[in-house]
Amino acid sequence: MDETDSNPIAILGFAEEPEEPLPDLAFISKIGGKPNWLHYSKSMKAEDVTCKSCLKPMILLLQLYAPEDFPQEAFHRVFYVYICKNGKCHKGPFDECMVVYRSQLPEINEYYIEKDKIRTENDESDDDRNSDTESNISDFSEWVVNPEIKGPIKCVICGLQGTHKCGKCKKQYYCSKEHQVDDWVSGNHKAHCGTGEVEELKNYLFKEYEVLSEPEVIQVNDEQVEEGALISTKIDLEEEAEDSEVGVDKTFLEFQKQMESNPGQVLRYARNPDFKEDCSPLWVSESGKPYEKAVRKCELCGAERKFEFQIMPQMLNYLEVSSDLRDGIDWGTLLVYSCPENCETMGNIYAKEVIWRQQFSSDGIGDKYMKASLGLLDESDYNFGDIKI
Template sequence: MDTDSDVSELDPKELSEALLYDKFACQLGYVEEPETPLTAETFPSKSGGRPAWLNPEHILTAADVTCGNCEQPMNLLLQLYTPEDQPAEAFHRTVYVFCCKKGGCVKLDWTKSFKVYRSQLPRENPYYAPPVDLDDENENENIKAVEQFTAKSFKAPTKCVICGLGGSKFCGGCGLTAYCCREHQTLDWDKCRHKEFCNKTLKTDEQETVDNLRSSHIFLEKEIVSEPEGKDKDEEEEESQAAFFKENNPGEQSDSKALVLAGDEHEEDTEVAVDDVFLQFQLKIQQNPDQVMRYDRVEYNMPEREPLWVQANYKPESIPECDRCHAPRTFEFQILSTLLNFIGIGHVAVNSLDWGSLFVYTCKENCTLGKDFFAQEVLWKQDFSQDGMQLGRKKMQPIISPT
């Protein structure tokens, strides 16, 4: 968008469309097939695949993301590149979400089957040249600094050829292929044809076959792109009616029921009362049904934001403060169940992976990581309630605090 353009130059249609966007509008995420490899230096936001580590010298291991139910390493579900202005250390910032691929584990105890980590780097760091701001008065100096930048030389950590986590185990045959755990070593040997190709130089088509076999055991990789959420037509009409009422009835309190769109009226206490939260979720999602993520970070002077809950009852009673700096954790983004349609999850099996929505909360202050390089954050999971799905009367469920 050209920030120097005069809005008076827009025609009425363009102006009305421009005004649909709230300055604090939620960012909606959509998946696309990547046009180029999603490597660390491109600072990608993506679902599935192997992690593109923001800090290439320090990466997570299987011990950091082991499922507490099956004791197997989790897979990368999603990573978002979310740079922030404050503090300076969060100039580059990525949030990683890991998930056990076994739906049975998630159904058994979901709190043990998800992990979230935050990673960040300042603008001046040893791995990436500082970006050039074309509007900066010191543009020439910045360009010169980029041209003179030399990335730090270091021994890259070995990565598991299956999942991309830190790999400390090596094939006993070739001594070159690394794994994060014995289970992935066995998987690669038996099902990914390493037994056949160990100590051999692979042809291009053979290497492609092996790569595809290895990738089939993790979530499919897709790029995540975003755009701001606009107001839907119902919201526009309600606001228009409210503005009209206020203009023509100064000093009077409007009756909210009078502002309900024709055909949308419903009685509050009927025998077929529905889960209103679920209905609100449906109405909101159907405006952009392909969205897989909603990014709604609370920062700076923004008002408090509520996630788009999928049911009324199973909400966290409280979110634990950051265990590093004791600042509050605030809602940052949620992952919708629509993502499951794009990452290679079959919906037929009884124990297939499923959720209503996953809510990620992170340290509001983006506190320093120091020598830990990663900070663990908090995730909350909601499922669609049976009452909401069946549009029947709902029963109260206990609210459970996160562990």
């Protein structure tokens, strides 16, 4: 059967701690750390990602490299998801403490060149290269920053545009007064000012993990089913409910069941190029879905935004945030809706898209949710099957 005519399969993302520091390139997907700007010499400003609740700069949650074949301007394409690290801000409207931007470039641009093209131009003559060699070079080419491009002045703490600098040494740059003060007090710049020594401000950003992807495979523990075989993702909810609490949200049961085969997934990407249709969101609850006008049309071209990817609750396990559910960062899932036309970002460079937070419902999690709201959870309550909250 032609895969393009079957039910679409999501691309899953899994977090992996890098053995060595990740390169400063936008062509990788990662959790945390400092952003790698696709427009290499043009970084976002603090005001682009300022939390509307506490009025402080948010920090990078996810950088997702998601290139597209159409249009040409989306050959390189990156999403930047920012959230506020202050858990108290997440108790208010979520659109005040989280934001997502899309950035894209055509294949031929001023910032990047192919590494192997540099090598062949310098080390080989045209006469030495044959068609087979050129084909191999094309297949294994790697994009690197054009050495003629000057990098941006960035905040030493978070990587946003450096619009402020230390008034004493005039060498250390910051995105905001807040980060300048934090570095002076907590980052020991006061002790190192003028020496040229830079001490990284520890535990200020989310820890950096690379996100590796693979197609979703649903497995069942049944001797009659071949190991690793693909099965329908449709869940027999009535049978599942017989072994569950009365009144439990069936959408949550479906979510929990589908997560069992890949419990470590931190990301689900809906656009699988092997299929004609995109995947639907994996909802964590029947309630809390975006209402009709919540997903606005693209402000640049007027197209109806479509669901593209979602961030799973498992990502919370990698953020090293407070486990106190009353004051810590929390979500059931974060869904990102983007312009399906990949319209040009024009002079903005970074085009804002729509992010939606769906939380687990009290019907979905039952007594454990109620205990959490009362601050009565013990250690065993933090594990809902394979899903850690």
